[in-house]
Amino acid sequence: SNKDGGGGGVFSVGKSKAKIFDKDGPIQVTFKDVAGLSEAKTEIEEIVEFLKNPQRYTDLGGKIPKGALLVGPPGTGKTLLAKAVAGEANVPFFSMSGSDFVEMFVGVGASRVRDLFRQAKEKAPCIVFIDEIDAVGRARGRNPNMGANDERENTLNQLLTEMDGFGSNSGVIILAATNRADILDKALMRAGRFDRQIYVDLPDLNDRVAIFNVHLRKIKTDDSLDVELLARQTPGFSGADIANVCNEAALIAARHNKHCVQKQDFNDAVDRIIGGLEKRSKITTDEEKHAIAIHEAGHATISWHLRYASPLIKVTIVPRGKALGAAWYLPEERQITPSEALLDEMCSTLGGRAAEELFLGRISTGAANDLERVTKLAYAMVAYYGMSDKLPNLCYYDSSGQDYGFSKPYSEERAKNIDAEVSRIINEQYERAKEILRQHASGHAELANVLITREVIYTEDVEHIFGKRPWVSRTDEIFASRQIAEGDKAEPEDVKHDEPAAVEPDKQPDADNADQASDSGENDNKPLPPTMPPVPKK
Numbered sequence: 001s002n003k004d005g006g007g008g009g010v011f012s013v014g015k016s017k018a019k020i021f022d023k024d025g026p027i028q029v030t031f032k033d034v035a036g037l038s039e040a041k042t043e044i045e046e047i048v049e050f051l052k053n054p055q056r057y058t059d060l061g062g063k064i065p066k067g068a069l070l071v072g073p074p075g076t077g078k079t080l081l082a083k084a085v086a087g088e089a090n091v092p093f094f095s096m097s098g099s100d101f102v103e104m105f106v107g108v109g110a111s112r113v114r115d116l117f118r119q120a121k122e123k124a125p126c127i128v129f130i131d132e133i134d135a136v137g138r139a140r141g142r143n144p145n146m147g148a149n150d151e152r153e154n155t156l157n158q159l160l161t162e163m164d165g166f167g168s169n170s171g172v173i174i175l176a177a178t179n180r181a182d183i184l185d186k187a188l189m190r191a192g193r194f195d196r197q198i199y200v201d202l203p204d205l206n207d208r209v210a211i212f213n214v215h216l217r218k219i220k221t222d223d224s225l226d227v228e229l230l231a232r233q234t235p236g237f238s239g240a241d242i243a244n245v246c247n248e249a250a251l252i253a254a255r256h257n258k259h260c261v262q263k264q265d266f267n268d269a270v271d272r273i274i275g276g277l278e279k280r281s282k283i284t285t286d287e288e289k290h291a292i293a294i295h296e297a298g299h300a301t302i303s304w305h306l307r308y309a310s311p312l313i314k315v316t317i318v319p320r321g322k323a324l325g326a327a328w329y330l331p332e333e334r335q336i337t338p339s340e341a342l343l344d345e346m347c348s349t350l351g352g353r354a355a356e357e358l359f360l361g362r363i364s365t366g367a368a369n370d371l372e373r374v375t376k377l378a379y380a381m382v383a384y385y386g387m388s389d390k391l392p393n394l395c396y397y398d399s400s401g402q403d404y405g406f407s408k409p410y411s412e413e414r415a416k417n418i419d420a421e422v423s424r425i426i427n428e429q430y431e432r433a434k435e436i437l438r439q440h441a442s443g444h445a446e447l448a449n450v451l452i453t454r455e456v457i458y459t460e461d462v463e464h465i466f467g468k469r470p471w472v473s474r475t476d477e478i479f480a481s482r483q484i485a486e487g488d489k490a491e492p493e494d495v496k497h498d499e500p501a502a503v504e505p506d507k508q509p510d511a512d513n514a515d516q517a518s519d520s521g522e523n524d525n526k527p528l529p530p531t532m533p534p535v536p537k538k
């Protein structure tokens with residue numbers, strides 16, 4: 001993150017502070033300098049292709065994207081990645097921070113935006129990088145008090161105007177970075193603006209080894225150094241923190257007049273940086289790590305054993321954003337979701353808290369996000385989908401989009417019934433979750449241990465512990481049903497006894513590409529079923 005904007009003074013007030021980084025030749029950063037982040041790199045490689053070879057896309061009538069949003073915690077390499085795009089494509093790189101736009105005098109922000117884009121268009125093809133976009137891009141009108149936000153809004157409006165103004169084939173690609181995508185104005189994310197979001201996360205163990213290796217290239221070390229051990233000692237460190245460790249270690253060695261940087265220098269550097277990080281919070285202690293592992297292994301164990309729960313792809317206990325652990329599941333494509341699927345989903349979502357209660361004997365705030373999702377889902381089942389026996393076939397959702405305002409469309413009595421049903425459903429699923437965990441306690445413990453040592457587990461690890469899931473995924477099922485002749489469709493044999501009665505899935509002809517991962521972390525709610533209406537204000 002570059003904050004040393006160029007010369008100022010009152011006279012250059014309206015001038016963009018964007019700097020051209022290729023003044024002394026092209027940007028030298030390439031993908032080789034960016035360690036880990038393989039998913040983000042794959043996504044962003046496409047932008048490099050656009051820049052190198054625009055014709056190939058436009059000849060076919062394709063539209064080149066105008067912008068992408070890089071989302072992730074500070075120091076994870078967003079700026080680095082944006083620079084690498086410019087370096088790989090060999091185009092100029094303009095960079096500015098959102099906070100620079102709104103810095104000083106009224107009216108300056110908008111004119112800076114105009115100026116930045118004028119410069120960029122002259123140099124196209126090029127990359128414009130806007131760091132801390134949330135400084136300008138926060139949702140408008142949320143804070144109606146006074147005109148304090150006018151300046152920011154003007155700047156944002158100008159930015160939107162500029163983005164809409166240039167053709168998508170002008171060769172200017174805007175990359176913006178933020179760690180708070182959730183607070184951004186939705187207008188920014190609309191098609192033709194930042195319509196792609198690329199997630200950049202804190203590195204896991206393997207990625208930390210890779211990042212250490214990138215930064216150790218420049219440092220003279222001796223054989224005593226154990227990179228893997230260093231990576232193990234630095235959970236929760238960002239790429240920037242690791243770069244810092246390497247630099248600090250070199251300084252410590254120099255202070256001791258050494259000729260190379262040794263293991264002990266690195267250990268001292270790690271200690272020093274942890275000291276700084278602890279103040280910033282977020283470093284997980286062993287005890288916390290254990291608790292997170294128990295929680296995440298709870299989700300994983302249960303989803304493995306439920307017919308309709310989404311199959312797991314990856315679970316990690318590396319802190320991510322505000323979330324402490326995270327799990328990825330492959331949501332199966334469904335147009336219609338049977339109530340059993342909602343209950344299974346609820347049960348596995350409650351699995352984290354259930355595991356805490358069962359295996360740690362105490363519960364924590366770590367499940368707040370899970371509980372929110374479960375509560376919304378249960379409320380939707382009762383009040384929107386008419387799935388409760390006590391209140392069958394009722395839907396209090398108004399698809400006309402009109403808000404009921406403060407009055408509820410039902411009586412106080414009914415409200416109590418709804419609340420009672422919501423509680424009952426959630427309690428039942430919580431008890432079910434605990435029961436499944438009791439049955440598979442040793443597997444769960446094994447899973448949690450693997451998580452603690454390796455920080456991340458994949459489908460294969462879970463399969464290794466619990467065995468194959470007795471059900472084919474619905475996606476496979478659809479695929480198979482196309483190949484197997486009607487009538488002799490094989491039923492999986494070893495069906496778990498506690499599963500709800502199987503519902504014949506409706507056949508969907510085009511449901512075979514469900515490869516988007518979903519993050520059960522704090523920032524990104526698992527998508528609700530497609531028919532799920534928003535929950536109205538109560």
Ligand code: ADP
Nearest residue numbers: 001034035074075076077078079080239240243
């Ligand atoms: P962000 O923009 O996400 O806040 P930066 O890109 O500014 O983070 O990262 C700061 C520095 O940290 C980089 O210049 C680089 O030295 C180091 N760094 C961060 N992530 C990585 C990574 N994935 N690989 C190598 N170095 C990294």
